[in-house]
Amino acid sequence: MRGVAVLGFLVAVAPITATPGASLTLVVSRVATGGRRQGWWVILGTVTGLYLHATLAAVGLAALVLRSAQAFWIVKLLGAAYLVGLGLWMLFSAARRSPSTTSPPARTRRLPWRVDHPYLQGLLGNVLNPKAAAIYLTLAPQFLEPGRPVLVPMLLLATAHSALHTCWLAGWTVVSGAAGRLLRTAAVRRVLDRLTGVILLGLGVRAAVT
Template identity: 35%
Template structure:
């Protein structure tokens, strides 16, 4: 009975790894967060992305992702919310680029708001994935291709989601480890401003791409 799961899950893991390491919105967001906000914020963002992927996986089990694909209204609502969120972040980075990793006034503001960097990153990562319907569409179009006959579909889907989350956390964590040591370079005012503006443009580009995405069904 176990072999009915092991081989298909191994094949899925290989395919999911290729998908995971392909640069996308999560990669850009994590690299920028690690460079600009530090390791704690980046760690929170990684776990936020993992939580978002987990929710999409659970949604697939209960048919919520299928509803997203079948309902034009639901798809449009999530798509517009995600596109606006990305545009809002991108415009903010373009209009207010930082001159350093953490400006004194930003530290004071964070202290007043009592917002821990980890939870700030977690919210950022979670919203980035939850408000991206393309992740849901990926789950319902990619996951089923590896589900064999004669298995518990709900259990298999949860295992797939678990594998996807683990791969994402490991890969993004590696990116953070490679980025944080370069903090001295990124802390240069010119570099920081250019990084923020470039990231802002990329976020706006992803938002526009998301806005133009059509429901596959």
Template identity: 35%
Template sequence: MVTGVQMLAFMGVVLLAAMAPGPDFIIVTRHAAVSGRRAGVAAGLGIASGVFVWAVVAAFGVAGLLAASAVAFTVVKLVGAAYLGYLGIKALIGAWRRGERVQVDAHLATVRALVAFRQGLITNLLNPKCAVFFVALMPQFLSSTPHTGETLLLSALAVIVTAVWFTVLANIVGVLKRFFTSARVRKVLDSITGTILVAFGVKIALD
């Protein structure tokens, strides 16, 4: 049975991993800055959903197959790198074409929230390093013969920690949304985040 101390330690490790700058961080920051807190939180919830998937499959050993198979790992890695490159290039094209102030009505905000959730989920699921992370982490906090309740508990804790962190981040960045909707600032933001996403894609592909 997982003790309270083990749960706190597990949550601490997951929080540090979530706070580390990476594709997830950039996705949430960009959506919160461009479309507001709702979209940023949606992206964070998408990432948290991906974390839940990885935590569960790692606990049941499925992710271990991905981590152990060079071919499977490479395929997921390259697909994930291509997806990040796609998001980055899309942002760069938006920056080059931008010439007017950004206006976001309620309907568009809803659409963007759904898009943000999807992008957060896919970005996380296509990052094989998440599989490796949970394959290495979960066994340290599970008993030698873990039961389903134990596995789901740690998976839920991973989701809660991830969701809370990215919700906080989205709200902090979202406060500055009015500043980021300036056409000039938005162009700079798209250029920077697009370049970083492409760079992450290249890095993941070459690792």
């Protein structure tokens, strides 16, 4: 694959990457809760989702979802339900948070596949996002060479995309971490949890009706 094709793909996905979505919302929220390490877990989960989308598109499995209105609708509803559920969980967390305490950084080890783990949240937030799948089903093929093997070039595009996405989210992780002490005060955490919950609810509703 030519370098110009990879560069062109990065230019095409850059505006999509910079658009605020579930991954960015999760990074800011989780860093505010438990420090920068939680943000890196969200980034890792998001990148895993990108590679999964690229692999499925390359082997043709994800194309079935795009061609079947029923299958695509199911994926859409699953993604919307996940975002709405996560948003409601954030609102519930804000409602039960005491206004007189400061939230310390979370230091306990939790398994990455636990429901409340930032890695799993980042992974599901990306995997259940039809827009992420559409990038590798409709946009990425335009940068592949006809008649050549697809899997390796697709994974190369996913690697470039993951690097771009990591740099974008890492910047927000550093910024959020720098403001960590302020963000972990109870009053700010309640506002941030409510704002995060509303944003995730909005993203979920938009995903369902678009």
